[in-house]
Amino acid sequence: MSKRSGGAQQAESAAAKRGSRVGLKDIAAELGISQSAVSLAINDKPGVSEETKRNVKEAAIRLGWVPTYAAQALGSSKTMTVGFAPMRPRNDFQDESFMLHFMAGAQTSLSRKGYGLLYRPCLSLEEETRIYRDWARGKRVDAVILVDLRTEDPRPALLRELGLPAVLAGGPDPDNIVPSLSIDDSRxxxxxxxxxxxxxxxxxxxxxxxxxxxxxxxxxxxxxxxxxxxxxxxxxxxxxxxxxxxxxxxxxxxxxxxxxxxxxxxxxxxxxxxxxxxxxxxxxxxxxxxxxxxxxxxxxxxxxxxxxxxxxxxxxxxxxxxxRDAGEYGAKVANLLLKVLRGEQVSGNRRILPPQLIVRESTRIASP
Missing domain, CATH: 3.40.50.2300 (Response regulator)
Known part of the structure; x- marks a missing residue:
């Protein structure tokens, strides 16, 4: 039987007595370091070594620590939420499997970094732009995923004006305001x-x-x-x-x-x-x-x-x-957005996932 450290047992015991989740204080007690050092390591902030960050994250997993996103938002001005407000009828997703798989792929990538996807379908472009203004005013989301670029699309310029980071699935954006990732279906x-x-x-x-x-x-x-x-x-x-x-x-x-x-x-x-x-x-x-x-x-x-x-x-x-692999596409779009959120330099358009023509009966049933 494996033995756990006395610090780990004490941390779990202390948390159990309080009837609450494991906190940063418990991780600090486990490792014998300050709570501020744990906070820096958990949030990937400078001020502690890479070894300390690694030890803190391993201890957090071992002790069952779960981040409290409300507290994180207060401390870092982040909501840990990405907005997605495509213009579509509200029942359209019952039939549109591509977008469902796209959303699932995006959420898979976002959740690995603690982000959630806020889905808000819209019936018009006016409603979509109004939602972006509301989100920016209320600091409801940290960034936005755009789809379905339109002719003379006002959304990229609006998001820049609102200070909301965004990436575009599709495109490219002719004004190069929003970086984009498109499936290579040029031919x-x-x-x-x-x-x-x-x-x-x-x-x-x-x-x-x-x-x-x-x-x-x-x-x-x-x-x-x-x-x-x-x-x-x-x-x-x-x-x-x-x-x-x-x-x-x-x-x-x-x-x-x-x-x-x-x-x-x-x-x-x-x-x-x-x-x-x-x-x-x-x-x-x-x-x-x-x-x-x-x-x-x-x-x-x-x-x-x-x-x-x-x-x-x-x-x-x-x-x-x-x-096209819609799930992989959604995951890659989300990964591009995560780069933007980390402050990395991302610009222009990238093309991925060349599509394949799957030939079935509708174009190959021969004459009897």
């Missing part, structure tokens, strides 16, 4: 279109998300440039506002044209899955009625999603999709 539209073109598709529809979002406009531009370069046939770019019902209506309308698209690209998996369900109903009815076309599922148009999740795997046909 992702070309990758998708090349795949479809090699399969013989020349009438392709792109059902995008929001025309005000930087990445949607960037993909639309890449779509136009690629199709012009290859001299493809009839093409469509439609904006859905990320509304599955809108995507279904647009898809149904396009399929009713004299020369309908033979392939569809959707901004995310929920738009793709909702549209595939509608297309399936139409094609099954046509097959049952003996329509002069190949039977289901061979009469389905090709489908690609710019987001990947279990929805793409479990749909039928399963959906070809652009895969």
């Amino acid at each position: 992702v539209m070309e990758m998708v279109l090349t795949h479809l073109n090699l399969l013989g598709h020349s009438r392709i529809a792109y059902l995008s998300g929001d025309a005000s979002l930087d990445y949607c406009l960037s993909r639309a531009k890449a779509f136009e440039e690629f199709t012009a370069r290859r001299g493809l046939g009839l093409l469509w770019i439609e904006y859905t506002g990320f509304d599955p019902n809108q995507a279904v209506e647009i898809t149904q309308r396009l399929l009713g044209e004299e020369e309908p698209p033979t392939a569809f690209i959707f901004e995310n998996e929920t738009l793709a899955a909702a549209s595939i369900r509608m297309i399936t109903e139409i094609k099954v009815r046509q097959s049952a009625a003996g329509a002069p076309s190949r039977s289901y599922p061979y009469n389905m148009p090709a489908t690609v999603s710019f987001e990947d999740s279990f929805i793409c795997e479990k749909s039928y046909p399963s959906i070809t999709a652009v895969h």
